[in-house]
Every structure is written in C-alpha cells, then in structure tokens.
Amino acid sequence: MSDSAEPEFGDAYELLTTSPTLPKSHSRTQRTTYTELKRQVAADLRSSQWGRGGVCFSMVIWVCFLVQTIILLCFFGSFSEYDTQWCPPDDVFRMTVSSGKNVRAAGAALFGIKDFFQITLAFGSLTFTQARCIDLFWDIAVGRGGQLILVFCLWKAFSAHVRKSMHAGPVSYHTYRLAFINDTPMLWSTLWFLRDIVTKRSGRSRGTMAFLATAMLFALAFPILVSAMTGYRADRMAFIEDERQSLTAANRFRSIAYIIHDGARILDTDKFIVPFIAEFTMGVTSRTELSWNLIGPVKCNNFEGGHYCNPLAFAASKYAQDYGFFGLNTTTRERIDRETLWNGTIVPRPALNISAFYFPNGSQLFGREWVDPRTSTRPFGGEERDLRLAVPGFSNRTFSVDNMIQHGICHPQDTYQWGFSFLQVFIVANLLLVWTMGVWLVWLKAHSSLLDSKFRVPSTYQAILALAENIQSQFGPGRDVEPEKLDQHVATELDGGRISIPDATPLPNISALKLMGRWIKRNGGWFVGLFLLTAYVAVGWIYTPLLPYVTLVVFDITVMFALVVGRTRQSRLWMLFGGGVVALIVGLCVLAALGPSVWIYFGILAGAKGW
Template identity: 20%
Template sequence: MALFRIFTARTYHPKEVIGGDLEPCVSYCAFNASYTNAVPPTFPVWTARGTCTAACRKTDMMDEEEKKNDKNTTITVLSISPTLTEDRSTPPPYRGTWDNDSVPSPGKKRNWGAVFWKPKSRWIWARGDGWNTPSKPTTKATDKGFKAGYTCSRDTIWAAFKKFRSSRGQCFALALLAVFGLLPMVLLGVFTSGGPGYSPYQQVFSDKIMGCGQSLGSPQNATASGIQKLFVLDVTFGRYSFAAVKTIDVIWDLFIGRGFQICASWAAYKAFCDALLLVIERQPASFRIFQRIALEGPSLDSLWTLTKELFTRNDTRTKFLFSYMFVATLYVLMVPIFLGAMTGYDSTNIPWINLDDSNNIVPASLIKPSWVALGTKNETFKHPACVDWSVVDKARQMDTARFGRCIYDFPGNMQTFTYDPYWSDSYDQTLESGSRQRNSNHAERPGNASMDIEINGQKYDYATLKSESGYCYGDVAYDYTYFEDRTRCLPDTANPSYKWGFATMMSGLFIFLTFGWCTSLYIVWQHAQCKSTLVQTGYTMTPLRAAFAMAKAAKKKTGLAEQQLIRAYTEDLENELYGRAGLVATSIEYGLFVEEPGVGDADQMYHGVRGVRARHVRGEVDVEAK
C-alpha cells in the first residue's frame, strides 16, 4: 500500500497528474515569510522535471471536502514514497506514462561567440577579475587582426589568384620547377642526412674518408678535407674495365651534361625574351642587346653585351634585370663543367697492410684472423704460434662439453661425454671473406681424454694453453691490435679495374645552384607574364620574329631596302646599327610589335597580336577563295 504525501508547493490539474513529468528532488524547504510554519521535509520530494524546488508543507492544509467541492479541483503531488514493507524492485505502472504529457521548454540557440569572447558573469575570485579586465582590449585587437587578414586575403591574395592564368604553360613551368629544382633538393637531403635523427645535407660538407673494403682501422691518407673534398669521388659503383668506364663517362657528358645545358638554355631564352618585352614596353632596347637575347640566346657574346649594357642604362630595374641575366647566363654556360666535375672514374683500390715500418706491404686478403697461442700455464713461447680457428673451435667445444657434463679430474675416472659440436669456422676465412659450416662429427669420448693441439710439431692440451685472438701472415702471429691504422688503399695490380661515381660535395653545390637558378628564373618569367601587355595578349618571341623585328628596325634606321641591306658593307652597317664611330645606336621600340599600315595595304589597320591573327585568318580565306 503506497503512502502518498500531498503538499501545496505547486498545484496540478488532475489531468496533469496522470502521466505528469516528475523527477525526484532531494532538497530542503527554504524558510519564507509567507510560510512561517513550514517544515522542511527530509525525504525525497517528487516535483515537476526541471523545476526541482523544495516543497514546503503548510500546517493549515485545506480540508478534503472543500477541495472536492471546488470547481477547479487541483491535486498537488510532491512525493510518492512506498512503505517499508512494499516491494521496491517493481516500479509502479504509472511511471511509464509520466513523460507523455510533458511540455519541453522551447530550446534557445546558444551564442557561442558570447561564451568565448564575452563572459556572461564576472568571476568572483581575484584572479578572475584581473584576467577579465585585459580581455576586452585583447578581444578587440584580435577582431581587428581577423578583419585585416580577411580583407587582405579577399582584396589582394584572391584577386591575384583570379588573375593567375592556369594555362598549359603555367602548369608546365610548375612541373619543370618541381622536377629540376625541388625534387633534387629533397633527394639530396634524404641521402646525405647521415641517418635518422641527423640534419639533412650533413654529409655534403663533411670530410670525406675514402674506404677500400675491409680494413683494420682507418686507412692511411684516406681522409680528404679542405678543397680536396670538393672533387673526391666518395660515392662509386661497380668494377669496370677502362673501356667500359670511359664509355659511361662520355655518355654522361654528352647526354646528361649537354642535354641539361640545352634544356636550361631553352628555359632561359623563354624567360629572358618575355622579360625583354617588358623592358621594351617601358623604354627602347638597344639593337645589340635585342640581338643577343632574342635572336642568339644565352652565349658568351650575350655576357659581354650585358656587361656593357650595365654601364649605359640609367633605369635601376633594367640594371637589376640585366645583372640577373648575366648570372643566369653564366650558370647555363657552366652546366657541362659542373656535371663533368661532379662525376668521374677511378681505379678500384683494395686494402694493403704495412707489416713493418719498411713499407713491406701485402694485400689484406693474405692476412688471416687466427688463434694465437702464447704458451702454457708453465711455459711462455718465445714466438707466439698461429693455430687455425677450425682446430681451436673443435677443441674448445669438446672442452666445454666435457666440463659441463662429467667430472674428470680424479684417478680412475670412467665417465664419458658426447661431443655435440655447433658452428665452426671454415679453413678459408680471411679479412675480406669468411664462412662458417656445420660439423656433424658426433662421437662419445672418455671424460679424462685430452684435447691435443699440435703447435710447432708438439702436442699441447687445450686446457693448459694460454691464447688470444690475433692475425697471422704465413707462420708469423700478430696481436689483434698490431695492424690498427696500418692499412693503405692502393690499386689492385693483380686484377686492375675501375669504378665510376659522384663527388658528394660538388654534386650538392650543383643542386643548390640549380634550385636557386630554377626558382629565380620562374619568378622573372612569372613577373613578365603578369606585367607585360604583349605577353598577356599571347605574343611569344621566337628567333624568326626577332630577325624580322631587327630587319624592320635596320630598314627604318638606315633607309635602305632589303636588297641594299643584304649587300651593304658589314663594317659600315655595324657602325650605324651598333652605334660605333660616334653614331647613335639603333633601338628596338615597342611600336615595332604593333602592326601599322604597310605599303599597298593602307586601308588595313591591325593592332597587337589579335590583329595579326585576324590578318592571318583573312589571308587563308583569300587563298581558299582563289
């Protein structure tokens, strides 16, 4: 039997009670002036969900009969507490319908900006007040920064991006920059980092140690430093004959060296011509510089002409451009020299060992790692003896098996042990090569058997010998530290061969220069693409167009016809065109590239490249009509 406690903290219509939205609230009644006799309940109070207010019970409760007679009968349910004897495990059936008639309060969209930037309430502790004070100017400064960044990106960056011509030429230029500029830099940083945890390009400028296979310590005179390491071939491949390695070197110089120079010259010609058109739009260019750049391309003559132009030009921008052209042209001319210097071939060296201080050297392949017997427990040998590792390995394994499996040091011992050998050294092990083989000689031996090793014609028990590791040349034993720093890298005279490879430092310098050259050339070309009117209309300079422009300028300057220009004296013509003998040099003006009415064609006017294309189309139509 459930005990219902009814209070008047909140009134509900009877329809609201059935299926009402209630929740337990454990709180206490706050004393109020209007409820002086209120008694704070100490039991859980069921109130409407979301309100969770303390219920106060009034002492003067209304009579039950008066509530029944009231038209708007209301019932306030604040707590439903089962008795102690009632089963609490089974929830009452009305709990399943309490949430049906609930009316959720309308959700309000939260202003997250106010949450982060404008706190609704001030902190009540001291540090909160101090932090809240400078937050307003900081917020204003941040807002200004965001607005300025947005304005810049909208008006400057986005405007420039919209003007960017995503043509095939632009994509091709970016691809060339990535392949010839960026990719070699990445590969060089990966292969010269020195391993994980090291900075890239670390091995480019470090001292070079020229190794020659397995050697004892660092080879003598093998460290290259200073200017020597610039040309040292420290990354080599293969063993070739002289004819084969020479063929590889010639192919490299011909196809890689000259081929890369051709590609660089073509790229420089394109960029220089567009930049020269931009210069001509600002002020006329001399006949000589136009000839060197637009007709001939990067060459030694263009270097000399650019040098003279630097002393005759007054425009700072033009001087800077011609200075860059001088350096870029010099790089193009030096490409084959760089590529030839960073590669090469050298004789294949092998390690040689200096046995003593009298330059008595022998190949390292004749020096064998060996077991050196120094003597017995009671005797020291005058000269240490060499014993092959295979013999010592067998004796050592037998001694270990005997020591671990039986007791043999008492008279009348009859115990036996089984020799179970593991890997042993082969007889042909040297400094440069060696192998280990499986010995399957399983045998049962007596526990008191001696492990005899023959040294200089006498037999010694292995257990009584004193020994150490070392090296042997012939019958002479050497301490394992004797050959430290006695190795020399010298050519293999018995089997002469050659290797081909790269000089790391020279290769790194060339890649750095190439990256700078590619990046700067792309910037110059891109500047002309964005600033030159002729380039933006699609005009492209070629050697043929340059020849026509020069012929037109020469005809205009000298007043000679085509036939007269062809048969004129070269010296007199050069003086007038190049400005020698006190004459004013011929200049290439912007008007030469804007078509004007010609002889026999006075009724036609074509402006810019679009007019030239229209004229070309009209000519094709006339030919088809005929």
C-alpha cells in the first residue's frame, strides 16, 4: 500500500469540515506487510495537520474528562450511604445499621439540597495557612485561568459565527465590535448583545446568538461558580462517651463476633472480646475497611470470597461449632465436663464459656443457626440492633448501637480540611459539558460553512477601519458630529448601526450535528470502545489494582489519539499497539516509583478481592 492510499476513516478535522463522504479503503482485502503498515502509519502522522489535529485531540480529551467526572460523581452519589463522615457538615454524630450489612457512618446525602453550600467532599489534615493557600490557588489557577480558556474558545466560536451571519445579512455595530474588536466579553457588552438579540439587530440565527450570549454569561460567572463550590472547614472527630465521661474515638470500635467469658484460661483476660471479620467491622467502603485491617488480621482462606478475618474469630467459630455455646451439651443441656481442643491447643475441662450477640445473614461464622438447648431458640440470629461493639484490647465494656448513637459526639480538631460541595461540582460539570459541546458545534458549523469563503476574521485594526468606514458612509459625506455625541447619534439616527460584507455570496447551510453524526457513524465501533473504556477508567480505580489501572488510563489517551490521527484501520491498530507498550512502561515506572511497600499492599489487596 502506498502513502497515497485513500483514507478509510479520514482525518478527524477534515471529515468534520469538508468531506461529506469518504471512499472506502480496499485495504481489508489487501495483504499488508509490516513495512507497508509502518509506512502507512508514518504517512498518517505526516499528513495530519497538527494544529488542527491538536484542537480535535484536546477537545476529545476534555469531553472524555468531563464525562468521566460526571460518571464518577454519579457513582459516588448513588453510594452516598457509605459516606465516611461520622461528623457530616452539620457536626451531628451520625451512624446507622443497614440490614444484613454493617455499622457505619450515616454521613450526608451527597445529592441533598440542604447541603448545597456545605463542603461534603473534604480531604486532608491541614493547617489553616495550608487550607487558605490551597483555596486561593484554586480560585486563581482554576477560576481565573479557566475563565481565560473559556473566553478564548468562546471568542473563536462567536467571531466565526458572526462572520458567517454577515454573509446572510448585516449585524449591529455592537455585535460586530464584540466579535472582532473586543476579544473579551464584559458584563455590559454581553447585556447589550442580549438587547441586540431581542431587537433583532444581531443578524439571523437568533437561537444560536441567544446560546452564545448565555455562554458569555457562564464564562463571566465561571470564577464565581468555581470559588463557591470549594472551601475549607475545621476537621471534626467522632467520639463515644462512656458512663465515666471518658471519650474513645469512634473509629476504634469493632463489631463483636464472640465473647470468651473465661478467656483467661487460654488468652490474656476474662471476658475476652473477639472482633468480627473485616467485612463487618465498623467502617465505610470495603477498600477502606481492608486498609484499616491490613496490619492486624490475615486472610482467612476458610471463607468463600477471600475475606479478611480475625484468626481468633475463626478459632472461636470452630470451637462453638464443635462444642456449642456456653459450653453446653446440646443433648443433656449441661456444661461439657471434659477436655476440649481450642485452635490446636488442649483445654482442660470444663469447656470454654463462649457467647455471641448477632450474626448477619450470609455470615461465614458459626452461630446464627445455633439453637439454645435450654430455650429452643436461636439467640444469635435476631435483629441488627442486637449487635454490640467494643474497642478490642482496650476495655471489656460493650456498647449497643442505640447507646453509641446516644453518646456519640463530634469534637473540633486543630486541623482543617479542604474540599468541594458535591452537588455544586455535579452541576458545574454538567454545565461545562453542555457549554463545551454547544460552543464546539457553533464553531464547527460556522467554520465548515466558511471554508470556501474569501472573507476571513479581520485583525483588530482592520475591524476598526472597516467599522469607521461604514459609520462614515452611513452618516454621509461632510457631516461633522461631535465626538461626545457620536454614541447617541449611532443609537438614535442609525438605530444601532448595521454592517455587512460587500458583495457577500450565500453560504451553504451545513448542519454541525450531521457532520458530527457522520464522523461518529463512520467510527462507530471506535466510539463504543472509547466510551466503555472511558467509563471504566472513571470508576475502575475502586476495583482495579494500580498497575492495570495506570496502564488503562494511558491506553485510553492512546485510543483518543488514534481516533483523531489515524486514517485507516491498520494505522490505528498499530498506534494502539505502540500506545499499549507505552502504557505498560508508564504503569511499571509508576509502580517502581511508589516502592515495595505499595507493591505489598496492592498484592495483598488483590488477593483479598480474588484478582
């Protein structure tokens, strides 16, 4: 295959602007050698207009980033019941018990309108100075910097659309000045532009002009929106107060599986508390729970699903299954008066006195189905409120759920957290996506219509000269107007003025949606793959080990690059192959930079999840 082979997909920019149809490549039926494929890839890279291709590539990356952000926010919002905040923004201690699950922080509803102005996604443990500096940096870098980018992109689309509108009819002086002389929309100029739309002075396509005016208002308000959705707050820590008015951190408590009442016979103390497996500890999401328990419990292979568990919980479960609870013989209802076996150790008679409180449905530990021979009831298969919690190794005192809720308090700390208002971030992300797609389609339609036009966007001084000549011609020769009254004369006598392109020829009416739809249709399979990969990258970090995840992120960017630059299926596949190698190398470099401790952590975590 030669370099001049006709493209199968077409350059992204070219197809979006000029090509209504592109001939199909016959490369499917042609046997392509490695040398020809390499030449084909090189030809695609050389033929790409990197300035225009860079715009398309940046656009695809930005849209994918916004889509990923929205998917991630929806994912978090749907699981907001697993909020990690014992002390949500209202500083009221909250905890709850879910049916058959675990005791956890009740947190705040991320989509709750009452928390619209609260910082519901907070991070870090910062000093006041650090939190304040982060907030200022965000306002300047993201707020003002983002506004500059939005204004630049909006001005490009707006000037192209006004240029296209001038082929169909005149526009007002103000609209012309805003498009070609004032390259930054200001509040008053935007309001005057809205007036031109209402009074039909802005040319045709009033719907598009109205959208552009709304987009200008959004760009002007962007720093305010970005600043409003972030902030910092004093950190709060949850404590449980006992009858002696001493405080214990809430995150130290663990759900109790068993209590060995005569534990001193085999362990350290009587009334020895045995915590549950990690999946039923007092915590939040499973990954957080596992990270809390990696230093103590080990993997319990005897349970399906590879849960982390307390080895003593398994030992107590096995002992209770063999000898019963309370050391009772299920037949005689009397205490077993013989030697027993605890975790491979012989225990002198009588049997150990072990009891429990509550086992959720599906628990792998023995006890829920045990029948007390004295009462013929199942004492450990009751309601969730029967669950008890304690601080293992700290105190023999146990707390019921109701007792913890009643005595839970939130104390302010000397540190601060910086973060976001979840609902505001969600709204701004969706508005940004709508703004981006709308401005992109306006620019695409105008630019596609103007490809064959000889009229180009004038420079600032050219626009000033053209405007001055037009004003002079409309006022008539020899007319002298005082400078301070010029604005009044333009507004009254000229009704805002009109300016158009001399001898303008009608432009073809090209639908931007059809252009975009044609490109998506021709690249349908690639778009489906890109969407699925992008969606997984958005939420896959929760389930995927570090190396595969970093590799997928880099590979996702490679797919975007191949979609924009590659013109044939073969060249795209080779770009994906090269990008896959680069992605793997980047993943290995990131893993090597993090060090052996992170390898061990993710290795154990992968084993726990069954990867």
